[in-house]
Amino acid sequence: MNISVIGVGYVGLVSGVCFSELGNKVICVDKDITKIEMLKRGEVPIYEPGLKELIDKNVKAGRLSFTNELSESVQASEIIIIAVGTPSLPNGEANLQYIEQAAREIALAINEYKVIMTKSTVPVGTNEKIAQMIYELTEHPFDVVSVPEFLREGSAIKDTLYPDRIIIGTDSKPAEQKAVELHSTLTDQIIVTDIRSAEMIKYASNAFLATKISFINEIANICEKVNADVTLVAKGMGLDKRIGPSFLNAGIGYGGSCFPKDTEALIQIAGNANYEFKLLKSVVEVNKHQRFNVINKLEDLLGNLSSKTIGIWGLAFKPNTDDVRDAPSIEIVETLIKKGCIIKVYDPIAINNFRKVVNHENIVWCDSITDAAIDCHGVCLLTEWNEFKEVDLKNIEKLMKLPVFIDGRNVYAKERIEETGLNYYSIGRPDVNQSHIADFIERVK
Numbered sequence: 242m243n244i245s246v247i248g249v250g251y252v253g254l255v256s257g258v259c260f261s262e263l264g265n266k267v268i269c270v271d272k273d274i275t276k277i278e279m280l281k282r283g284e285v286p287i288y289e290p291g292l293k294e295l296i297d298k299n300v301k302a303g304r305l306s307f308t309n310e311l312s313e314s315v316q317a318s319e320i321i322i323i324a325v326g327t328p329s330l331p332n333g334e335a336n337l338q339y340i341e342q343a344a345r346e347i348a349l350a351i352n353e354y355k356v357i358m359t360k361s362t363v364p365v366g367t368n369e370k371i372a373q374m375i376y377e378l379t380e381h382p383f384d385v386v387s388v389p390e391f392l393r394e395g396s397a398i399k400d401t402l403y404p405d406r407i408i409i410g411t412d413s414k415p416a417e418q419k420a421v422e423l424h425s426t427l428t429d430q431i432i433v434t435d436i437r438s439a440e441m442i443k444y445a446s447n448a449f450l451a452t453k454i455s456f457i458n459e460i461a462n463i464c465e466k467v468n469a470d471v472t473l474v475a476k477g478m479g480l481d482k483r484i485g486p487s488f489l490n491a492g493i494g495y496g497g498s499c500f501p502k503d504t505e506a507l508i509q510i511a512g513n514a515n516y517e518f519k520l521l522k523s524v525v526e527v528n529k530h531q532r533f534n535v536i537n538k539l540e541d542l543l544g545n546l547s548s549k550t551i552g553i554w555g556l557a558f559k560p561n562t563d564d565v566r567d568a569p570s571i572e573i574v575e576t577l578i579k580k581g582c583i584i585k586v587y588d589p590i591a592i593n594n595f596r597k598v599v600n601h602e603n604i605v606w607c608d609s610i611t612d613a614a615i616d617c618h619g620v621c622l623l624t625e626w627n628e629f630k631e632v633d634l635k636n637i638e639k640l641m642k643l644p645v646f647i648d649g650r651n652v653y654a655k656e657r658i659e660e661t662g663l664n665y666y667s668i669g670r671p672d673v674n675q676s677h678i679a680d681f682i683e684r685v686k
């Protein structure tokens with residue numbers, strides 16, 4: 242099939258590449274000229290394992306190309322995939338300006354029947370609005386289908402080529418047939434629904450996963466007070482098939498380009514329908530506080546943080562991505578700067594993106610983990626990169642001014658910590674935290 246993908250962000254690029262890998266002819270369109278020029282030179286604007294190899298392979302095979310010319314591309318394609326951003330407005334609602342612009346441009350370009358598939362995450366009712374907008378601008382036939390995307394950054398290619406399910410929201414038989422045909426080699430789990438239910442499935446899925454994370458973080462906070470270990474609690478809970486083991490890792494809460502914005506948007510969607518989504522409001526509230534545990538723990542151990550040097554290990558919102566959108570690291574570093582700290586930051590991939598968002602004279606940009614430990618009064622691990630898991634903690638301890646380590650992702654086993662003299666605080670694991678912490682606090686204060 243001939244496909245145009247409008248918007249070459251994470252979703253557009255990964256789905257474009259994967260559809261070309263499946264043998265389709267795909268044109269990826271973006272209005273960002275710099276991005277398209279990069280891609281034409283063979284450079285990839287995002288870090289995603291395996292993506293560059295797959296792009297090179299499919300460009301070479303003549304199945305994948307990049308352009309700024311939306312009109313030509315739409316005319317050459319039977320399927321148009323909309324994958325532009327839907328960021329948050331200040332009140333939490335989804336900003337639909339990119340969707341509306343893309344819909345207008347597609348409408349003006351259509352020359353014959355097209356199936357327009359929306360992969361962007363959009364509030365319930367948006368696809369109907371898109372259809373109405375296009376209908377008013379063209380006399381040519383078309384159908385709009387909601388095909389929400391569920392890929393995760395860091396495992397985006399695998400998630401796209403081997404999805405758990407495909408949701409197709411449509412009220413048109415010909416469009417349903419095309420959408421099913423396009424996805425049929427990916428999975429047997431293709432669920433066809435009405436358009437509004439498909440839109441809701443996306444928000445409900447993200448909101449549910451975010452709820453699991455805030456739930457386990459609350460349990461972790463209680464575990465700290467009652468001397469239980471949240472990792473064992475999560476294991477014990479997760480073996481119940483009705484609960485499942487995933488998304489029960491306690492830590493500094495969720496970040497990224499999806500959960501924070503989509504939970505806020507669903508609260509607004511409910512509010513606009515005169516329904517107060519109390520549970521989700523609490524999920525968001527819990528998540529906002531959770532990241533500050535790291536700073537509270539530093540203050541417990543070091544007292545006043547003014548003029549202390551703090552190492553930050555990991556800036557990306559999760560491992561295997563260079564994305565720092567809504568990463569907890571941003572607010573943690575900004576708060577530490579306000580408290581007068583010198584911050585030594587290190588991330589294997591995301592440091593340049595972080596620098597575009599937070600830049601301050603108190604930040605020292607490091608190019609290794611050890612560099613981000615030398616002369617520090619404390620180190621905070623914020624992203625569970627593999628590189629951090631393998632580090633020699635005894636060596637790290639020697640490099641630090643004071644041996645204070647806050648593990649925001651529960652990366653290290655108790656035995657690893659016991660080999661060291663680190664004053665170690667993790668999340669919801671009081672037993673793993675060192676017994677000599679109390680003595681240390683006395684000495685430092």
Ligand SMILES: NC(=O)c1ccc[n+]([C@@H]2O[C@H](COP(=O)([O-])OP(=O)(O)OC[C@H]3O[C@@H](n4cnc5c(N)ncnc54)[C@H](O)[C@@H]3O)[C@@H](O)[C@H]2O)c1
Pocket residue numbers: 247248249250251252253270271272273276311324325326327339340342343346360361362363390391392393394498499
């Ligand atoms: N990032 C993810 O992991 C992920 C996963 C699932 C769903 N989603 C959803 O998919 C959508 C896209 O997310 P993303 O992270 O890929 O977005 P992004 O912000 O990284 O990229 C969007 C791209 O669209 C381009 N664009 C905007 N308007 C355009 C237009 N009129 N014509 C051509 N190009 C245009 C922008 O220049 C940009 O390159 C969002 O709705 C998001 O919620 C994202």
Ligand SMILES: O=c1ccn([C@@H]2O[C@H](COP(=O)(O)OP(=O)(O)O[C@H]3O[C@H](CO)[C@@H](O)[C@H](O)[C@H]3O)[C@@H](O)[C@H]2O)c(=O)[nH]1
Pocket residue numbers: 362390391392393394395447450454487488489490491492493494495496497498499500503558559
């Ligand atoms: O047990 C867990 C699992 C995740 N997280 C955090 O949750 C956030 C999101 O993680 P993840 O879901 O793996 O990454 P995303 O790439 O944001 O993917 C989510 O958001 C996408 C955009 O909507 C959806 O497509 C995916 O299905 C959905 O998992 C990250 O900050 C993680 O650190 C935890 O704190 N504990």
